[in-house]
Amino acid sequence: MFRVTRRYRFAASHRLHSPQLSEEDNRRVYGKCSHPYGHGHNYVLEVSARGPLDAITGRALDPAALDRLVERHVLAPFDRRNLNVEAPVFAGAVPTSENLAVEIGRRLTEGWSEEFPGEWPRLDRVRVAETANNMFEIGADEIR
């Protein structure tokens, strides 16, 4: 069994601000991430899939198929976007990188069979780096 990981990049802006918290609490919890006009990151996304080798190709995953899936379901909707304003899911949830990782995992799980209709490969994990110093990882079995 192999785990194959592919890395992607997208740039987006966000603002961490919860309507359930007071202005003061937002400032306390989110600090500068709560500044009113938002700010941006160069996100780095790693998508990992797991599977046995295909007997013919000697590969566990066709990277081009994963590229199409990620382009369609993640990069097209998120790259050069304002996540709070342009991603419907973040109308009701704070676009922390935890929530972003869950949303990316959910989108890839939903679209997975478009490119991978067989039993293998399966989505294994999603890892989002918000900056070079902050990373957020979720296993496919944690995504609902």
Place this chain on the structure above:
Amino acid sequence: MVITRRVEFSASHVCRIPRLSDEENGRLFGPEANPHGHGHNYVVEVSVAGEPDAVTGMVMDLKELKEILTREIVEPYDHRFLNYEVRPFDRVVPTVENIARDIWERLDAGLRGAGRQLHSVRVYETPDLFVDYCGEPPCSA
């Protein structure tokens, strides 16, 4: 405890299946099927699992691990055309998955020692595409 040593080699390869047409190989492997081959700077991370020795405090002497990796991986793979010069890639497509498995097989027996064993092999074909292999049964996530 898991310790990891990283080594690099540069090699060329082509991913194609001889009995298939150019068109079918192009469909399966894209630009990797270019018959003249192309190269990558491969990066290999080899991880060994074990308990630190009571006297030395080491799972394994990293210098010894470096020597094994140089001998078993870098020397045969570095600056070679894998399909033509490195077995088993005369008959096995040198995908990054197959390279990871070949490296595992080259290292597995030699790294078994008192209280230690090979844990995983990670091979980066590019910074944006890499494979983890832990032998069989499967890697845990």
